[in-house]
Each structure stands twice: as C-alpha cells, then as structure tokens.
Amino acid sequence: MGILGFLLLGLIAGAIAKAILPGRQGGGWLVTLVLxxxxxxxxxxxxxxxxxxxxxxxxxxxxxxxxxxxxxIVLGIYGAVTRRSRV
Numbered sequence: 436m437g438i439l440g441f442l443l444l445g446l447i448a449g450a451i452a453k454a455i456l457p458g459r460q461g462g463g464w465l466v467t468l469v470l471x472x473x474x475x476x477x478x479x480x481x482x483x484x485x486x487x488x489x490x491x492x493x494x495x496x497x498x499x500x501x502x503x504x505x506x507x508i509v510l511g512i513y514g515a516v517t518r519r520s521r522v
Contacts, residue, residue, distance in 0.1 A: 440493045444502050445472030452506035456514070470513055471506045478505025 446464070449471025462470070478501035491498055 441475065442468065442472060444493060444498070445469075445475045445506070447471070448475055448478075448499070448502035448506040449510070451503050452510045455503075455507060456510055462513075466513075470509050471502070474504075474506030474509040475502035476505065477509060478502045481505065 446468045449467040449469075452471065452474065453467060481504070482497065482501040486497070
C-alpha cells in the first residue's frame with residue numbers, strides 16, 4: 436500500500452473511530468488524520484503480533500478492522516490525556 440493509500444486509510448479509520456467513541460473529542464481533520472495514521476500503525480503492529488501479518492492491502496477487511504481498532508485505542512488515549520489537561 437502506498438503512502439497516499441495509508442494516509443487515506445488513516446483519515447477514514449480516524450473518522451470512524453471518532454464516530455464510534457462517545458463524547459466530544461477535540462481536534463479537526465488534521466488531528467483526525469494524525470490519530471488515524473498513528474492508530475493504523477498501532478493496529479498493524481498489533482495485527483502482526485497476533486495474526487502474523489499486519490496491514491496488507493487497502494481493500495482487505497482485516498486491514499480496515501485493524502486500523503479502526505488502533506485508531507480507537509489512540510483516540511481513547513488522546514481523549515484521556517486532553518480531558519485531564521483541561522481540568
């Protein structure tokens with residue numbers, strides 16, 4: 436998968452993660468892109484540890500599920516850190 440495909444995957448995975456997680460998360464599309472790409476990297480790493488293969492093809496269901504799972508984890512951590520700093 437190329438870099439543009441990976442960025443698109445991260446943006447969409449981050450947007451889906453924001454839609455799934457309850458509450459108000461700050462940040463615009465740039466924060467969503469960064470968190471989604473970091474989440475896709477994390478999801479690929481977790482997938483390589485558990486399944487022996489990470490992010491393979493753009494249209495592979497496992498790729499999307501791992502990227503969304505990673506984005507959910509990263510977005511949850513981001514929400515916890517920013518919530519704590521606002522208090």
